[in-house]
Amino acid sequence: MAINWFKYAAPSSFYGLIGKMIPWFAWSSGILFIIGLYIGFFVAPTDVQQGEAYRIMFIHVPTSILSMFVYLVMAGYAAMGLIFNTRLSSMMASALAPTGALLAFLSLWTGALWGKPMWGAWWVWDARLTSELVLLFLYLGFIALQAAIDDPRRADRASALLAIVGSVNVPIIYFSVKWWNTLHQGSTVKFSGTSMHVAMQQAMYTMLLACWLYVIAVSLIRVRSIILERERNTQWVTDLPEVTK
Amino acid sequence: MNRLSLFGLLGLVIRRDLILAMRRRADVLTTLIFFVMVVSLFPLGVGPEPDMLRKMAAGVVWVAALLASMLSLGRMFSADYLDGTLEQMMLVPQSLSMLVLGKIVAHWMVSGLPLVLMAPVLGLQFDMSAQALWILIAGLLLGTPILSMVGAVGAALTLGLRGGGVLVSLLVLPLCIPVLIFGTGAVDAAITGMSVASHLLLLSALLLLALVFTPWVTAQALRISME
Amino acid sequence: MNRLSLFGLLGLVIRRDLILAMRRRADVLTTLIFFVMVVSLFPLGVGPEPDMLRKMAAGVVWVAALLASMLSLGRMFSADYLDGTLEQMMLVPQSLSMLVLGKIVAHWMVSGLPLVLMAPVLGLQFDMSAQALWILIAGLLLGTPILSMVGAVGAALTLGLRGGGVLVSLLVLPLCIPVLIFGTGAVDAAITGMSVASHLLLLSALLLLALVFTPWVTAQALRISME
């Protein structure tokens, strides 16, 4: 029953549940990072055209892909919070936003550091790059709006509207590659053969998974503090073992 | 009880906002002059080579239009909010979305339409071809209402917040980028002889989308901001 | 009676305005982001050819800085005017010019300084050379305070007028054009290998001139607007 389900999604039970889950996510993320980096740096061969610089890919691609994915997840949570008035989903949305913004920033940063040796410029105004920049702005707008409103309930609802409207923009920005000449993934970037080396693929997917788990772990920790901040007047929070001890 | 028809309401709100704008005729003029000035600043900043200027023209005009309509967003709700009129508007026994639509239309007429009318003059300054000019105008005609509508959402969300003026740009500019891309894309296509229709069609689609959703979203945002 | 020293007053006012800005940390960030966004809009509008972009870079950065500081002008006095604090400030038993100077400095620290610090990153995006970048920064460092000061005069004059936000741009932009010209001129000179010093010296002279006169003029303008 839907109502029952919402009851289980009440902050009090969720708080305990994720408290137990966080270490699992954190540790598996750490281990996968080590494995991924090992494959990426020691197993995967040097790329014929790009030399060692291509190894940036193993951090660039996961952060890039996740930055977009996280936005959609965040917008989804925000929409849920707005429509069903579930406090928890709004909190999840605000917990995801900073991580998403950081991922977007990392994508830009690693991309820029990759671009300099490959294209000879830190930055080109290519559609892919620009759209990533715009994504960063969307995140920052979400965070800024939430920070600007004092009342958390109001902040949730206002920023949810923004996130929803903004998510309409994501595909438009993303597909604008089509309408634009593009350097990213253009002729400069070609891996040996039609497909990547198996080890490269393995490293990339491992790193992607590791990053994903990292995102989950970090945002769950953040959502726990958000829950504490917002529910500070409730009895169950005052009775928590970490508070009473 | 007396109740206005939907269109009566729309007309009334538009008329009201136009009267208010006319009471400060300077307002209308200044958005326009801001637009003209931004466009004219570029040759000053960039240098006077005609070839480069011609290439830049559509982009500069579009960016200036975007900024000008951004600048006038603050006006859309904040005065009404501060003096309590907005509160009263939410108590009007009629659809708030419709009322919002009225305000958006009035805003566009005051700060979007003059830009569209001014654009040809500026385009000539940059030595654009007649065909490119027509496309520019068509694009602006489709695009500036979208800017007003998306801007309304941002203005409503940031209502009563300090620093709202800048925050609203942060929220709205990314959302307006597609408009900018299609608008300038159309002109580029016209210059390079490619098909213009697809860009303009996309702009029309965006306009329709915005027309359907933004008044409602703005109304919701207003309700949230008033709480 | 207790009276603050002149510098005590200056410090107090600056601190006050910075606290207010920090209360909404978003404010500082948003001016900055607006700046970044305007600069980024241009390549979107104009197209991604690196050669052209490199030529435009200094101009675009300067125009964006001008617009960003223009946009934040509204904040300088209007909030204080609306809630009556400005009235009280005029009753402070100390030189109003000094108080105004404090507000200008705070405004610059919040909305000018971040732009200067951000400019190198944007310059890199446009692939500017290191030397040109340095000149750009030096110019901005000299120029943005002038923008804040001239802006203050405009903001004070348009206080309490409806549509002040746009009107102020209209008043201020023409006055700021010399700054723009010298600022971009310096970068151009650096690129073409001519002497940069004359441009920067002129900017410094303007800065000095503004520093001497604008606080007093602004104070007078405030008195007029309050009547």
Added chain:
Amino acid sequence: MLEISNLACSRGDHLLFSELSFTLAAGELLQVEGVNGSGKTSLLRTLCGFMMPAAGEIRWRNQNIRELDEAYYAEMIYLGHLNAIKDELNAVENLRINAGLAGCAVEEKKIIAALRRMGLRGRETLPVKVLSQGQRRRVALARLLFSNAPLWILDEPLTALDVSAVGLMQELIGEHLAHQGMVIYTTHQPLEVAGITTRRLSLS
């Protein structure tokens, strides 16, 4: 007509009041009392639907106002701390637009008559901006003269009014009640309507 049951209202993490119940019938006058910050304004704003109540229900003609929405708004008029008049317009224009939005077109002559009744003779066509505090409040109150809404919700209607204007307000409220109207209001000044016993609701 207006029934409030078990209403609770909270601002921030502060519970203003709870378990508030009362009804207001035609011809009744209700004064909400309480010290500064006790939640009078919040109560009135909740009645207008601006704020969501933390608990409880507000019913108008036996229907929840959330469901009624526009039908409810057609039958009530709210006057808040803010005057809701545009500084740039003059009193006549302000009132015409206000009446228009509420759904009734009023003639200029009637507006001017109303303004004169409110003691604004000679000020009808000045921009409201230059009027004195009390005159501005009078313009805002003049809206009441055109409305045929039965429910008046007035938040401190007497601020800035001088003695004669207070008398006028008492008269207006008396007339409205005589026509089977309802008034709910707050004030820190004494307000007595001849021939009517004011009901009082105290927020602790």
Added chain:
Amino acid sequence: MLEISNLACSRGDHLLFSELSFTLAAGELLQVEGVNGSGKTSLLRTLCGFMMPAAGEIRWRNQNIRELDEAYYAEMIYLGHLNAIKDELNAVENLRINAGLAGCAVEEKKIIAALRRMGLRGRETLPVKVLSQGQRRRVALARLLFSNAPLWILDEPLTALDVSAVGLMQELIGEHLAHQGMVIYTTHQPLEVAGITTRRLSLS
């Protein structure tokens, strides 16, 4: 101390008052009376130097206030229709900054004590924006507690205040007068200070 001679004041093409003369000595309380729009606010604003009088002179310690300027401002405090508090700051920050600008650094503890005296216990660190109308006015009035200016100019200090706060204001004014202060104020509500006979100045 404060001497007004033959003062005239006009707004637009409207002469508000003319030939107004009075003096205010230490320990005196003067109420400016008049109907809405009679020019009370304009008179007080003229006394602050915001408006130029159409004719006449205002003298403080036998010198024209135009010439004194800052020395005059150091000895007076004005409280207008607007509260002059920043919505984003909390009450403590507001008062600290206000006191600082007036030239005295005040300790946090004293500010909190003052706020409690004004009945704002528990609201000291909320952003002023969320306070009720009356609470905001109280924050504005708390400024009077830190000032050692002899001349108080108060424009409708009692708006939005509840009964107990009105009592408090009367107390404050009484204390100030006992210390040889001067108060000139307007109000439409009754304000009586124990042991002091209020002088009244009527603007026709």
Added chain:
Amino acid sequence: MNWGEFFAMNGYALYVWGSYGMALLIFIIEIILVRHRKKLAVQQLRLLRDAGKEE
């Protein structure tokens, strides 16, 4: 391959390690911030509880 060669990354050291370094830095900073926020929240709660006891 020896470690020196490995760290030199064939001349791309700045770029490769710059990327991974920044990523590491950001991750670490985020973890620290996020845990600090949690600690602050708990501290705040204790403060509230103690203040509640005093009254």
